[in-house]
Amino acid sequence: MTGTWSDGAAYERFMGRWSRLLADAMVRWLDPEPGARWVDVGSGTGALTDALLRGAAPAEVVAVDPTAAFTEHARARLGDQRVVVRTGAAENLPLDSGTADHVVSSLVLNFLGDPVRALGEMVRVARPGGTVSCAVWDYAEGMQMLRVFWDAAVALDPEAAELDEARFPVCRPGALGEVFAAAGLGDVKLGELTVPTVFADVDDYWEPFLGGQGAVAGYLARLDGAARGALAEEVRRRLPVDDDGAVRMTARAWCARGVTALSGG
Numbered sequence: 001m002t003g004t005w006s007d008g009a010a011y012e013r014f015m016g017r018w019s020r021l022l023a024d025a026m027v028r029w030l031d032p033e034p035g036a037r038w039v040d041v042g043s044g045t046g047a048l049t050d051a052l053l054r055g056a057a058p059a060e061v062v063a064v065d066p067t068a069a070f071t072e073h074a075r076a077r078l079g080d081q082r083v084v085v086r087t088g089a090a091e092n093l094p095l096d097s098g099t100a101d102h103v104v105s106s107l108v109l110n111f112l113g114d115p116v117r118a119l120g121e122m123v124r125v126a127r128p129g130g131t132v133s134c135a136v137w138d139y140a141e142g143m144q145m146l147r148v149f150w151d152a153a154v155a156l157d158p159e160a161a162e163l164d165e166a167r168f169p170v171c172r173p174g175a176l177g178e179v180f181a182a183a184g185l186g187d188v189k190l191g192e193l194t195v196p197t198v199f200a201d202v203d204d205y206w207e208p209f210l211g212g213q214g215a216v217a218g219y220l221a222r223l224d225g226a227a228r229g230a231l232a233e234e235v236r237r238r239l240p241v242d243d244d245g246a247v248r249m250t251a252r253a254w255c256a257r258g259v260t261a262l263s264g265g
């Protein structure tokens with residue numbers, strides 16, 4: 001696993017406010033039938049589960065995540081009798097086979113050591129003829145808030161490239177489709193989802209990066225105060241700041257949906 005996940009409130013400020021917009025867009029893209037049984041893998045603080053409750057009229061949603069601080073945050077926040085929040089990892093889901101109509105996962109696949117194995121687990125949990133869908137940020141280009149950060153970091157320190165999330169191969173549409181096919185999913189459909197990321201000002205952009213969440217946390221932990229200050233300056237220099245002080249960017253994600261075999265095999 002790559003990335004640090006430890007604090008629900010810090011995650012919400014750093015990424016949750018944007019992953020919630022993405023989750024709504026993903027549910028619209030999936031255009032699901034009402035009354036289905038869903039599993040949300042790597043559910044974190046509950047962004048996608050919440051979007052399913054609001055946009056998919058589900059019969060039930062099982063939200064699974066290994067980070068206790070996030071599952072506690074999700075439990076406290078969701079409070080809907082259709083939701084069960086469980087602790088568990090994508091590679092070994094604590095769920096019976098064939099029990100979900102749809103298995104979904106947002107912003108998780110690239111953090112896993114073996115995405116095909118994790119997708120295989122999602123296939124196991126879905127019923128025959130059910131679906132598995134995942135979204136991942138387009139770190140290489142269209143996820144602008146992270147692109148600015150990593151471009152600034154690499155400009156000052158080429159070794160930052162080791163941690164730049166653009167290195168995740170599965171975050172390109174061709175590779176995403178390939179891992180879906182490798183996990184035995186058929187009729188794979190790829191999509192592109194873009195959401196606005198609007199920051200009130202430069203501080204609203206920068207301060208959440210210091211909250212210790214995600215892959216950026218691992219890089220920032222390496223830097224002393226002076227190096228962090230230099231990076232903050234470099235980031236500020238690159239940000240598109242409007243006359244009103246706001247920073248208006250967008251974040252693009254790739255999304256894939258595949259269908260499990262009717263035989264269940």
Ligand SMILES: C[S@@+](CC[C@H](N)C(=O)[O-])C[C@H]1O[C@@H](n2cnc3c(N)ncnc32)[C@H](O)[C@@H]1O
Pocket residue numbers: 001005015016019020023041042043044045046047048064065066067070088089090091105106107108111112
């Ligand atoms: C970027 S967050 C995404 C959370 C949520 N899906 C969202 O869209 O906001 C990545 C999540 O992956 C979870 N995660 C890390 N390793 C995992 C694993 N092996 N299996 C499932 N989830 C994992 C983390 O706990 C974290 O909640």
